[in-house]
Amino acid sequence: MKNYENLLFDVKDGIGTLTINRPKSLNALNSDTLREIGETLNEVKDNTDVKVLVITGSGQKAFVAGADISQMVSMNPIEAAALSELAHKAFHTIQELPQITIAAVNGYCLGGGFELANSCDIRVAAATAKFGQPEVGLGIVPGFGGTQRLTRLVGRGKAKEIIATGAQITAQEAKEIGAVEEVVELDDLMTKVDEIAHKIMKNGPVAVRMAKYVIDKGADLDLDTGIAFETQMWAQTFATEDQKEGMTAFLEKHGAKFNGK
Numbered sequence: 001m002k003n004y005e006n007l008l009f010d011v012k013d014g015i016g017t018l019t020i021n022r023p024k025s026l027n028a029l030n031s032d033t034l035r036e037i038g039e040t041l042n043e044v045k046d047n048t049d050v051k052v053l054v055i056t057g058s059g060q061k062a063f064v065a066g067a068d069i070s071q072m073v074s075m076n077p078i079e080a081a082a083l084s085e086l087a088h089k090a091f092h093t094i095q096e097l098p099q100i101t102i103a104a105v106n107g108y109c110l111g112g113g114f115e116l117a118n119s120c121d122i123r124v125a126a127a128t129a130k131f132g133q134p135e136v137g138l139g140i141v142p143g144f145g146g147t148q149r150l151t152r153l154v155g156r157g158k159a160k161e162i163i164a165t166g167a168q169i170t171a172q173e174a175k176e177i178g179a180v181e182e183v184v185e186l187d188d189l190m191t192k193v194d195e196i197a198h199k200i201m202k203n204g205p206v207a208v209r210m211a212k213y214v215i216d217k218g219a220d221l222d223l224d225t226g227i228a229f230e231t232q233m234w235a236q237t238f239a240t241e242d243q244k245e246g247m248t249a250f251l252e253k254h255g256a257k258f259n260g261k
């Protein structure tokens with residue numbers, strides 16, 4: 001893996017951890033950082049050593065406090081569109097990764113940070129983390145997917161309340177509206193994330209990958225089409241060695257040893 005200027009990446013025991021590393025500006029996302037995130041994700045996509053990807057921020061204060069305001073202040077609309085495209089491309093890649101992605105939200109999760117977290121599959125937050133889309137206070141609208149992914153997660157009313165007020169909400173409030181799955185003490189954050197990652201990695205890899213795919217692709221379909229799609233994917237799992245292994249191991253009363261085929 002190459003060394004990056006604005007992020008850290010390592011892989012240990014099947015878990016890839018991408019840490020946004022600009023603590024002096026609360027891990028704000030500038031174009032270089034978004035480019036580096038994109039490059040890392042392209043490597044992760046084909047890296048079979050990475051079974052689960054964790055995205056977090058360095059330091060104890062921020063996950064990501066948004067897009068970099070010092071870079072955006074003098075931008076014209078064409079430059080703004082290019083920045084937004086860069087983020088959309090990276091966040092789309094996160095969503096399409098075969099691996100399950102977990103946002104470990106260790107602090108401020110604002111603007112582009114909330115949008116980054118919402119492009120992950122699962123969000124685990126420290127109790128001290130704060131969430132919000134403060135863009136309207138800067139005279140802009142969310143531009144890294146906030147009007148779309150947040151709305152799909154929490155519904156139109158809550159998304160409009162969060163975006164139009166620009167107010168911060170606590171991790172617990174974010175959990176209550178479905179924008180966060182788990183809230184733990186800051187000191188326990190990575191242990192909790194690790195625990196979830198290991199539970200995921202114990203299961204059949206093809207099935208986990210397919211479950212993510214069916215949920216995401218099915219979410220934009222009508223129910224009957226989604227159910228038909230699920231049936232096709234379900235049937236396909238019966239062509240895998242993992243299905244034979246999983247069911248045989250159950251009947252023989254021992255743990256399954258999946259090979260991901």
Ligand code: CAA
Nearest residue numbers: 024025026028065066067068069070111112134142143144
């Ligand atoms: N961009 C650039 N720099 C940022 C930043 C950001 N989004 N957020 C924080 N920083 C910088 C601050 O300018 C400050 O730098 P200096 O030390 O050089 O002055 C440093 O990080 C520490 O920040 P504060 O001194 O402000 O820390 P605080 O504890 O007083 O406040 C905070 C923390 C509430 C998170 C505050 O920093 C803040 O409100 N940040 C901006 C949040 C924001 O508006 N995010 C949305 C950006 S727009 C966006 O994301 C658009 C989109 O849809 C993609």
